[in-house]
Every structure is written in C-alpha cells, then in structure tokens.
Amino acid sequence: xxxxxxxxxxxxxxxxxxxxxxxxxxxxxxxxxxxxxxxxxxxxxxxxxxxxxxxxxxxxxxxxxxxxxxxxxxxxxxxxxxxxxxxxxxxxxxxxxxxxxxxxxxxxxxxxxxxxxxxxxxxxxxxxxxxxxxxxxxxxxxxxxxxxxxxxxxxxxxxxxxxxxxxxxxxx
Ligand SMILES: [Zn+2]
Numbered sequence: 668x669x670x671x672x673x674x675x676x677x678x679x680x681x682x683x684x685x686x687x688x689x690x691x692x693x694x695x696x697x698x699x700x701x702x703x704x705x706x707x708x709x710x711x712x713x714x715x716x717x718x719x720x721x722x723x724x725x726x727x728x729x730x731x732x733x734x735x736x737x738x739x740x741x742x743x744x745x746x747x748x749x750x751x752x753x754x755x756x757x758x759x760x761x762x763x764x765x766x767x768x769x770x771x772x773x774x775x776x777x778x779x780x781x782x783x784x785x786x787x788x789x790x791x792x793x794x795x796x797x798x799x800x801x802x803x804x805x806x807x808x809x810x811x812x813x814x815x816x817x818x819x820x821x822x823x824x825x826x827x828x829x830x831x832x833x834x835x836x837x838x839x
C-alpha cells in the first residue's frame with residue numbers, strides 16, 4: 668500500500684470491502700480518505716452560533732466530533748449508507764436541509780455520498796486536502812458535513828463525501 672491514500676485507492680478499498688479497509692487501516696488512511704484535516708476558522712460567520720460549551724450540550728459526542736471538530740467517521744459505520752427511502756438529509760445540529768435522497772449514490776467509499784447539495788449546504792473556501800477535496804459546511808450553523816471532490820457521476824461530476832454522523836434523515 669502507498670503511504671498516502673489517494674481517492675482512487677480509497678475507492679478500490681471500498682469496493683474490496685471492510686476487510687480490505689481494515690487490512691490497510693491506519694489512522695492516517697482513515698483521515699485522508701474522506702478528509703479530516705482541521706481548518707481554522709470556518710465557523711465565525713454563520714448565522715446560528717453557540718459557544719463551544721453550548722455545542723457540547725446540544726450535540727452527541729459523535730455529532731460534535733464531526734460538526735464542530737471537523738472529524739471524519741469510520742467508513743461503513745453510518746446507518747445512513749443504506750438509507751434508500753425518499754426524503755431529506757438535514758444537518759444534525761439544526762435541522763437545516765442539506766442533501767436530498769434524489770442525489771444520493773453508492774460511491775463504494777463507505778461514506779454517504781451525493782452528487783449535489785441543497786441550499787442548506789455550502790462549499791467553503793480552498794482545498795484543505797492534498798487530493799483536492801473542498802470542505803462542505805451547513806450554511807446556518809457552520810457545522811462541518813464532509814468534503815466534495817470532482818470525481819462524481821453524472822450529471823454534476825461532483826462527489827459529496829459526507830459523514831452520516833453530521834446528518835439526520837427525514838423520510839418524505
Ligand atoms: Zn447546521
């Protein structure tokens with residue numbers, strides 16, 4: 668295995684399944700596959716604000732780790748991977764609609780994936796990943812949702828690689 672895992676490698680591992688992932692699994696590959704590099708700052712300009720202490724009370728530990736610390740959940744760990752009903756995926760912090768089931772697809776990476784975002788999500792700033800992924804945040808609370816890459820399927824060519832712990836699903 669290469670020491671740094673490219674996106675292409677992460678997809679291959681995803682298709683090989685969890686055993687392949689575990690065989691390769693180090694904290695570093697986990698962090699680089701979907702992106703967990705903290706970016707300073709992202710949360711100062713969003714309309715819904717809480718202090719850090721308030722966020723810790725409002726969110727579960729897993730939600731806090733993703734949304735406020737820009738963490739990345741373990742691949743294949745989210746129940747939302749297999750959520751195939753029609754509905755809306757909302758920010759777990761404030762219920763802001765961020766993705767639609769109509770844009771969800773199986774990327775094989777182990778993270779819930781979408782070809783586009785709803786108005787409640789936004790792509791922020793520059794790339795924070797060596798492989799070109801840009802951060803995706805909730806436009807209301809600034810919560811970190813995941814990253815977006817330019818290797819997705821038609822019609823957009825985008826792959827939003829999102830942490831299920833940052834989302835709640837509302838069936839239509
Ligand atoms: Zn939010």
